[in-house]
Amino acid sequence: MTATVKQPGIPASFDPVDWNPPGLPSDPDEIVAHIVDPKTRGELYPLFHQLRRTAPMFKSGPVAKQHGAWIFSRFAEVDMLSRSPRVVNDPRVLDSAFNHGDGGFTSVMRNVLTWQPVEPHARMRNLIMTAFTPRAIDRWRPIAEQVAQELCDCIAADGHADLVEQYNYELPFNIIARILGIPESDYPRLKGYAWDFAQLGEARGVDPEAVQRGDDAARELIAYFGELAEKRRANMGDDLLSSLLAAEADGETLTHTELIANCIYLLQAGHETTQDMLGNAMVALFRHPDQLRLLIAHPELTQGAVEEFLRYDTSVQISHRIPLDPLRFDGMEVPEGGLLVSFAGAANRDPERFPDPDRLDVTRKISSHIAFSAGAYYCIGAALARTEMAAGLRALLDRFPAIRPAGEGFEWRPTLNLRGPQSLPVTW
Numbered sequence: 001m002t003a004t005v006k007q008p009g010i011p012a013s014f015d016p017v018d019w020n021p022p023g024l025p026s027d028p029d030e031i032v033a034h035i036v037d038p039k040t041r042g043e044l045y046p047l048f049h050q051l052r053r054t055a056p057m058f059k060s061g062p063v064a065k066q067h068g069a070w071i072f073s074r075f076a077e078v079d080m081l082s083r084s085p086r087v088v089n090d091p092r093v094l095d096s097a098f099n100h101g102d103g104g105f106t107s108v109m110r111n112v113l114t115w116q117p118v119e120p121h122a123r124m125r126n127l128i129m130t131a132f133t134p135r136a137i138d139r140w141r142p143i144a145e146q147v148a149q150e151l152c153d154c155i156a157a158d159g160h161a162d163l164v165e166q167y168n169y170e171l172p173f174n175i176i177a178r179i180l181g182i183p184e185s186d187y188p189r190l191k192g193y194a195w196d197f198a199q200l201g202e203a204r205g206v207d208p209e210a211v212q213r214g215d216d217a218a219r220e221l222i223a224y225f226g227e228l229a230e231k232r233r234a235n236m237g238d239d240l241l242s243s244l245l246a247a248e249a250d251g252e253t254l255t256h257t258e259l260i261a262n263c264i265y266l267l268q269a270g271h272e273t274t275q276d277m278l279g280n281a282m283v284a285l286f287r288h289p290d291q292l293r294l295l296i297a298h299p300e301l302t303q304g305a306v307e308e309f310l311r312y313d314t315s316v317q318i319s320h321r322i323p324l325d326p327l328r329f330d331g332m333e334v335p336e337g338g339l340l341v342s343f344a345g346a347a348n349r350d351p352e353r354f355p356d357p358d359r360l361d362v363t364r365k366i367s368s369h370i371a372f373s374a375g376a377y378y379c380i381g382a383a384l385a386r387t388e389m390a391a392g393l394r395a396l397l398d399r400f401p402a403i404r405p406a407g408e409g410f411e412w413r414p415t416l417n418l419r420g421p422q423s424l425p426v427t428w
């Protein structure tokens with residue numbers, strides 16, 4: 001094991017300001033109520049450990065927001081549910097888990113890959129996958145490296161930055177926007193729409209203003225990608241939108257509505273997730289200064305370290321599914337159509353699967369984690385996300401080897417589906 005060496009200038013404890021949960025409850029509903037509520041959550045992983053210890057699978061009661069769902073927190077079950085071809089995502093999940101009415105947001109979501117019934121999902125996934133070839137990923141790597149260097153150039157002279165706003169957000173947004181073939185002059189307004197759209201994804205229908213803004217943003221995004229698709233149809237390029245327009249598998253193509261909805265989905269899935277993941281990786285390194293120093297000194301560890309960051313604190317924390325047949329577990333039965341909720345972060349810190357799971361170890365050999373799910377819904381952007389993380393982290397650590405937090409603490413975003421720091425002031 002590597003000895004713990006303090007990175008000069010890093011405070012002794014680099015904790016979120018709301019570190020202390022007021023004692024850990026032992027009732028599983030109460031634990032879940034804390035997990036899903038950013039106001040009472042405190043630190044997430046002690047709650048996940050407590051849940052896995054006390055009720056690794058259970059049907060939630062009225063206390064938890066996930067009322068009536070079957071909740072899983074052990075690696076074995078979460079992995080098995082992800083891989084089972086009879087446990088699926090479909091429009092019923094959208095209705096149970098994300099009840100956002102019938103506005104623009106829902107109309108987009110009804111046409112994206114993830115929320116299709118089984119057969120349309122397989123058809124649409126085959127079509128979209130034709131654009132995510134190893135050759136395409138090889139073409140995207142230099143884009144990721146270039147964007148990372150350009151962003152470092154922008155902040156270098158300042159000597160400090162809010163990493164979330166100026167780097168972690170900008171990096172994946174610029175990469176996916178370039179890959180999709182969006183003209184740079186359109187980035188500012190698209191960022192606004194993308195933000196409002198994403199807010200609705202987390203709002204769970206409780207904030208009418210957020211719902212209105214999210215629906216308006218969805219309509220703007222539909223109009224925007226509709227126009228861009230027309231331009232590309234007349235003049236195809238080597239961008240992802242052109243590849244999706246040309247995508248054909250088994251004599252099928254994407255309909256216009258599917259094309260537009262999935263462009264919006266790729267823009268969203270392609271930046272928020274990675275933004276948060278970069279933030280979680282840097283928070284983890286600041287809390288483990290020995291690992292930060294090791295990674296700065298050994299660039300060859302970067303690829304493996306990316307897997308450890310994904311395991312250690314993933315940005316996509318929740319997966320929803322429904323079983324097509326009744327499921328029987330030790331002491332628990334789930335009927336066909338019951339809502340299943342898997343906590344990926346809890347599974348990725350399961351000591352049965354990962355020894356000493358709370359220790360960040362950038363040299364850890366990981367055979368598989370659940371950060372990108374598994375099976376039929378395995379993240380289409382996983383290879384791109386890995387490339388972006390490696391390029392983004394490497395550029396940052398190589399250019400600013402004395403990087404350290406500029407304050408005593410930080411805050412997490414008040415979200416859970418996606419987890420990441422709200423801001424991360426750093427200096428170097």
Ligand code: HEM
Nearest residue numbers: 114269270273274277316319371372373377379380381385
């Ligand atoms: C570190 C960053 C990322 C993480 C942690 C992540 C994680 C995930 C997870 C867990 C799923 C499965 C969702 C479920 O279980 O319902 C998923 C699906 C998906 N992801 Fe990612 N993702 C990341 C980056 C990306 C990027 C960069 C893209 C696209 C450019 C992308 C596109 C997708 C798509 C299209 C799906 C849906 C797959 C399907 O339904 O068949 N993701 N991702």
